[in-house]
Amino acid sequence: MISRFAPSTTGEAHPGTLLSALLVWLDARARGGRVLLRLEDLDTTRVKDAWAQQLRDACAWLGLDWDDVVIQSGQRAAHEAALDRLAASDRLYPCTCSRASRAGGRRAPDGGWAYDNTCRDRVLPTNGWRAALAAGAAIRTRLDDVHVALVDELGVDLSQTPARDLGDPVVVRRDGVIAYQLAVVVDDADAAITDVVRGRDIAPSTVTQVLLQRLLGLSTPRYRHHFLLLEPAATKLAKLHGSIPFTALRARHDGPALCGILAHAANLAPTPAAITPHALVARFDWATIPRTDRIARFDPERGLQIEGTDS
Ligand code: GLU
Numbered sequence: 001m002i003s004r005f006a007p008s009t010t011g012e013a014h015p016g017t018l019l020s021a022l023l024v025w026l027d028a029r030a031r032g033g034r035v036l037l038r039l040e041d042l043d044t045t046r047v048k049d050a051w052a053q054q055l056r057d058a059c060a061w062l063g064l065d066w067d068d069v070v071i072q073s074g075q076r077a078a079h080e081a082a083l084d085r086l087a088a089s090d091r092l093y094p095c096t097c098s099r100a101s102r103a104g105g106r107r108a109p110d111g112g113w114a115y116d117n118t119c120r121d122r123v124l125p126t127n128g129w130r131a132a133l134a135a136g137a138a139i140r141t142r143l144d145d146v147h148v149a150l151v152d153e154l155g156v157d158l159s160q161t162p163a164r165d166l167g168d169p170v171v172v173r174r175d176g177v178i179a180y181q182l183a184v185v186v187d188d189a190d191a192a193i194t195d196v197v198r199g200r201d202i203a204p205s206t207v208t209q210v211l212l213q214r215l216l217g218l219s220t221p222r223y224r225h226h227f228l229l230l231e232p233a234a235t236k237l238a239k240l241h242g243s244i245p246f247t248a249l250r251a252r253h254d255g256p257a258l259c260g261i262l263a264h265a266a267n268l269a270p271t272p273a274a275i276t277p278h279a280l281v282a283r284f285d286w287a288t289i290p291r292t293d294r295i296a297r298f299d300p301e302r303g304l305q306i307e308g309t310d311s
C-alpha cells in the first residue's frame with residue numbers, strides 16, 4: 001500500500017492542511033504502508049518556495065515523516081510524455097474560449113462553470129500540442145461521454161458524466177502550466193500510489209481523473225475523501241488570506257498540542273490533550289472519523305477551536 005499527501009504550495013498551511021496530512025499519514029501507517037509527500041508546485045503564478053518549505057516544516061513539527069518527497073515540477077518529462085500519448089490517440093484539442101465565455105452557463109459540481117466542449121472538433125496543428133500552445137491556446141482532452149458510477153471507500157458518491165457535468169478538462173493551461181487533473185494522474189501512477197486520501201473539496205474532480213487514467217492505460221487507486229475543517233463562513237479553509245495560517249498556530253501551540261486538537265476533532269481521541277501521531281496509529285479507524293465537515297476558529301488567547309468538540 002502506497003499513499004501520498006499532495007498539498008499545493010500556493011499558500012501557508014492551515015488547520016485543514018494539517019488535518020489532511022495527519023489522516024493520510026495515519027491511514028498509511030495503520031496499514032503498514034508507505035506514504036510520500038508530493039509538493040504540488042506547478043502553478044508558477046501562485047507558488048512560492050517559502051510555502052513549500054513551510055509545508056515540510058509544518059508536517060515535521062506535527063510529528064509526520066515521509067518515505068519520500070516528490071517535487072511535482074520535477075515531473076515535467078513524465079507529464080509531457082503523457083500528453084504525447086494522448087495526442088497520439090487523438091485525444092487532445094486546442095481551446096481558445098475565455099473563462100468569461102462560460103460564466104452564466106451551466107454550473108459544474110465543483111461550483112465553477114461547466115465547459116460545453118465548444119472546441120471539441122478542432123484538431124491540433126501538425127506540430128502538435130506544443131504548437132497549439134505557442135499559438136496561444138489551452139489544451140483540452142476529449143473524454144468519452146460516459147457516466148462513471150463510483151462510490152469511494154468512505155461512502156462518498158463520486159458518480160458523474162464528467163464530459164458533460166464539468167466538460168473536457170484542460171490538461172495544459174494557456175500559460176503552459178500543466179493542469180492539475182493531468183499531473184495528479186501521471187504522478188500518482190508514477191509513484192505506484194494504491195490509495196488516495198484527500199479532502200472532499202477534491203471529490204468533484206475524481207471521476208475526471210478516472211477517465212484520464214483509462215485513456216492513459218493507468219490503474220485507478222482506491223479513494224477516500226475525508227471531512228473538511230471549514231471557516232465560520234462555511235467555505236473551505238482556503239490557503240488564502242483570512243484563513244488560519246500555520247505561523248499563528250505555531251505561535252500558540254506546539255506540535256503535540258495541535259495534533260491532540262486535530263485528533264479530537266477527528267474523533268480519534270476522547271479529549272484534545274497533547275498526543276503524537278505515532279501514539280494514534282494503533283487506534284486509527286475510518287469508522288470513527290466524522291462524515292460531516294467541522295468549523296475551525298482561532299484566536300491567539302484560546303488557540304485553535306473546533307466547533308462541536310470541547311477543544
Ligand atoms: N494539490 C491539491 C490541493 O492541495 C490536492 C491534490 C490531491 O490530493 O489530489 O488541493
Ligand code: ZN
Nearest residue numbers: 095096097119
Ligand atoms: Zn474552447
